Amino acid sequence: MTPEPRPVTPSPDLAPTPARSTTLTIGGMTCAACVGRVEKKLGRLDGVAASVNLATGRATVSHPAAVSVTDLISTVEAAGFTAQLRAPTPEPAPEDGLPPTGHQDGQDPRDAPEAAGTEDPPDDGARAERHRLLAVALLSLPVLVLSMVPGWQFRNWQWLCFVLAAPVAVWGAAPFHTRALRGLRHGAATMDTLVSLGVAASFLWSTYALFLGGAGAPGMTMPFSLLPTAGDGTAHVYLEAAVGVPLFVLAGRRMEARARRGTGAALRALAELAAKDVAVRTPDGERRIPVSRLRVGDHFLVRPGERTATDGTVVAGSSALDLSLISGESRPVEVGPGAAAVGGAVNSGGLLEVRADAVGADTQLARITRLVEDAQTGKTKVQRLADAVAAVFVPAVLTVSVSVLGFWLGAGAEPQAAITAAVAVLVVACPCALGLATPTALLAATGRGAQLGILVRGPEALERLRRIDTVVLDKTGTLTTGRMSVTALTVRTGGLDAAAALRLAATVEQGSEHPLARAVTAYADAQQPGQPLPPVTDFSATPGHGVRGTADGRRVEVIRPGDLTGLPAPLPEAVHTAEAAGHTAVLVTVDGTPEAVLAVGDTLRPDSYRAVDRLRRLGLRPVLATGDRAATARAVAGHLAITEIHAEARPEDKAALVTTLKEQGGRVAVVGDGVNDAAALALADLGIAMGGGTDAAIGAADVTLVREDLQAIADAVHLARRTLGTIRGNLVWAFGYNLVTLPLAAVGLLSPMPAAAAMSASSLLVVGNSLRLRAWRPGGAGKSVRRPHSPRAQARWETR
Numbered sequence: 001m002t003p004e005p006r007p008v009t010p011s012p013d014l015a016p017t018p019a020r021s022t023t024l025t026i027g028g029m030t031c032a033a034c035v036g037r038v039e040k041k042l043g044r045l046d047g048v049a050a051s052v053n054l055a056t057g058r059a060t061v062s063h064p065a066a067v068s069v070t071d072l073i074s075t076v077e078a079a080g081f082t083a084q085l086r087a088p089t090p091e092p093a094p095e096d097g098l099p100p101t102g103h104q105d106g107q108d109p110r111d112a113p114e115a116a117g118t119e120d121p122p123d124d125g126a127r128a129e130r131h132r133l134l135a136v137a138l139l140s141l142p143v144l145v146l147s148m149v150p151g152w153q154f155r156n157w158q159w160l161c162f163v164l165a166a167p168v169a170v171w172g173a174a175p176f177h178t179r180a181l182r183g184l185r186h187g188a189a190t191m192d193t194l195v196s197l198g199v200a201a202s203f204l205w206s207t208y209a210l211f212l213g214g215a216g217a218p219g220m221t222m223p224f225s226l227l228p229t230a231g232d233g234t235a236h237v238y239l240e241a242a243v244g245v246p247l248f249v250l251a252g253r254r255m256e257a258r259a260r261r262g263t264g265a266a267l268r269a270l271a272e273l274a275a276k277d278v279a280v281r282t283p284d285g286e287r288r289i290p291v292s293r294l295r296v297g298d299h300f301l302v303r304p305g306e307r308t309a310t311d312g313t314v315v316a317g318s319s320a321l322d323l324s325l326i327s328g329e330s331r332p333v334e335v336g337p338g339a340a341a342v343g344g345a346v347n348s349g350g351l352l353e354v355r356a357d358a359v360g361a362d363t364q365l366a367r368i369t370r371l372v373e374d375a376q377t378g379k380t381k382v383q384r385l386a387d388a389v390a391a392v393f394v395p396a397v398l399t400v401s402v403s404v405l406g407f408w409l410g411a412g413a414e415p416q417a418a419i420t421a422a423v424a425v426l427v428v429a430c431p432c433a434l435g436l437a438t439p440t441a442l443l444a445a446t447g448r449g450a451q452l453g454i455l456v457r458g459p460e461a462l463e464r465l466r467r468i469d470t471v472v473l474d475k476t477g478t479l480t481t482g483r484m485s486v487t488a489l490t491v492r493t494g495g496l497d498a499a500a501a502l503r504l505a506a507t508v509e510q511g512s513e514h515p516l517a518r519a520v521t522a523y524a525d526a527q528q529p530g531q532p533l534p535p536v537t538d539f540s541a542t543p544g545h546g547v548r549g550t551a552d553g554r555r556v557e558v559i560r561p562g563d564l565t566g567l568p569a570p571l572p573e574a575v576h577t578a579e580a581a582g583h584t585a586v587l588v589t590v591d592g593t594p595e596a597v598l599a600v601g602d603t604l605r606p607d608s609y610r611a612v613d614r615l616r617r618l619g620l621r622p623v624l625a626t627g628d629r630a631a632t633a634r635a636v637a638g639h640l641a642i643t644e645i646h647a648e649a650r651p652e653d654k655a656a657l658v659t660t661l662k663e664q665g666g667r668v669a670v671v672g673d674g675v676n677d678a679a680a681l682a683l684a685d686l687g688i689a690m691g692g693g694t695d696a697a698i699g700a701a702d703v704t705l706v707r708e709d710l711q712a713i714a715d716a717v718h719l720a721r722r723t724l725g726t727i728r729g730n731l732v733w734a735f736g737y738n739l740v741t742l743p744l745a746a747v748g749l750l751s752p753m754p755a756a757a758a759m760s761a762s763s764l765l766v767v768g769n770s771l772r773l774r775a776w777r778p779g780g781a782g783k784s785v786r787r788p789h790s791p792r793a794q795a796r797w798e799t800r
Helices: 032-043 069-078 114-118 124-148 157-172 174-185 191-211 239-263 265-272 364-377 381-410 415-428 432-451 459-467 475-479 498-509 515-527 571-580 608-617 630-640 651-663 675-683 695-700 712-746 752-775
Strands: 020-027 049-053 058-063 082-085 277-282 285-290 299-302 312-316 319-322 333-335 352-356 454-456 470-473 485-491 537-542 546-551 554-559 584-590 593-601 621-625 644-646 668-672 686-690 703-705
Touching (some): 032 049, 032 381, 058 069, 124 239, 157 174, 174 191, 191 239, 239 752, 381 415, 432 454, 432 459, 432 752, 454 459, 459 686, 459 712, 475 515, 475 668, 485 498, 485 515, 498 546, 498 554, 498 584, 498 593, 608 630, 608 712, 621 651, 644 651, 703 712
Antiparallel strands (some): 020 082, 277 299, 312 352, 454 703, 537 546, 546 554, 584 593
């Protein structure tokens, strides 16, 4: 057997430099070709990888420390675009030279939530574009009407149209000309290049026709047709195309921008949940300060109707918190001293005093916002293909346009017919729809998911979520509430008394995050009030087995009972009694001697049966994997109609189960909430963590369910399938539109003005289709499913 090579620890000089992630706001992008150019330019830097999102106008750049942000911005600007770093919200200066709340002087200010980046930029540019659109519309409408209605063409009408069209073609289309020239300087062609060339060609040909081609003669009339017409010896003017193209494109882009803004409304709503200021209690009394100056450990007040300023723990008062806008949880949550309060929740009842536990970017609201933003910046595999097509799309269209012009001239067609066909090819081509197909759908879907308490890490997770066919369910904290309580304590004859055994067990359990540990410590606090637990040393936890540590100089273990042979009376009977009642039995040993058995119980979530039934109706195969003993696992599975059970599964067993299911051809999702689920979550095709779970579980998961409702799993699968269907529909339309309209324009069956209208409509249809996701509602959530068993999950179940 070949020995495994020992790992080599790299020297500091050879250690890889950790990559940094920087988000830039990119200006001047108008189509998918722009996206490809920015990504390509940034990708040429050593160690740099960039993902650019057209819908949000942002670039997420991974780069080594040796590449500065200034280098990134310079590279983007060299490509012909603007770029700036998304700066955090500025920190207000403390008043009177004092720290914000009179303590923690040495603590550095925390970053403000990422929501700062979701705020709208100054609207000066939008206002200027609106004024430009209005002016172009006022100048263009007379030209369009006179060109379309021959009966209204008075003497010298064409010269009036020329005077009105000139400022539209020059000033109205200036943004297109400017960006086209900028791209030309950098050797790149974009959508603006096509529009600029189309406007310039139409206007210059019309100028030639008026001054040199006989179209300027008094009394000249020109029929209007959506199709190019045969020549009559007089050069026709195409001023309606020269004004119609910029008018339709400007109007289309404005409506598109408004629609794209709508797709991100949910993310902005999350940002608006953050409180702006807060009433803080200080030694000098109550003081109102900006939330950005709040520090961990500060005590602040939440009055009825106000939002909780940040995540914390209630220290005084009781009330009900409305979490509907954060987690989608419809029922207000009752809180009192010791209960957790989530930042952004609305206080529906009494006055609360809360101790801040997390501030700035560490709050749950900031993490939710960050997860949604990260999901929106990613790309699906099919979108990467679309971007690759769009990168060569504009040069290909330019080549086709020149070829069409040469073909028609070579075939003996009149120059105006050849120019009409070439201009129509330029104008009708639309790479915008290709670039918007995925990001607009992701914006709408991830925002809607956040409203429903479903956080998806990125488009890759969304694709995998749509394809899963097997769901491995943990029990404690997933199918059950995770809120456990001690139901019985049995000590051995002639051993420690109950109070001493409980105190030692609680001392060791206070180092664990498991719900069972919280139940034991809470029971000890209730049974022995006013007696603080001593510190534990040499603590260690074995996921799926138990904990051990040193308390009061004695080695204590709180573990699963295992083999009951050799346990002193009456401990074996206590274990059997606990299992018969559906409780978890844990054994307490002190210095290697079994001293007590604790019975701990949990309850199934009220919606567990309905959630599992919905998964089954979606064609998914539910599998129960739990560390519980087989008897309790079968009881839980029986109540939920789950037929496949894996009991007494340690973390490595759960990971092995996932591997086996994948080898059998399954696409596996794992739902869990604890440290013992982290390995399986990471190994699965898709990891789903309950929002109330541990950081290890959430960190290993691809999807996080914020709301305490197991039916969110089925909702997430529904949303993923609907979103991927919308993206496919968008891309089919975007590719199909170009495949149909480009040949029509090339053979002369489409004139420039309707081509411009069709091009604008193409982008609007894609964005409008994505907007439908904002109104998506989970199906089946309100349907009642009959239980085959009479007890309604009020029985208690084992946990470890």
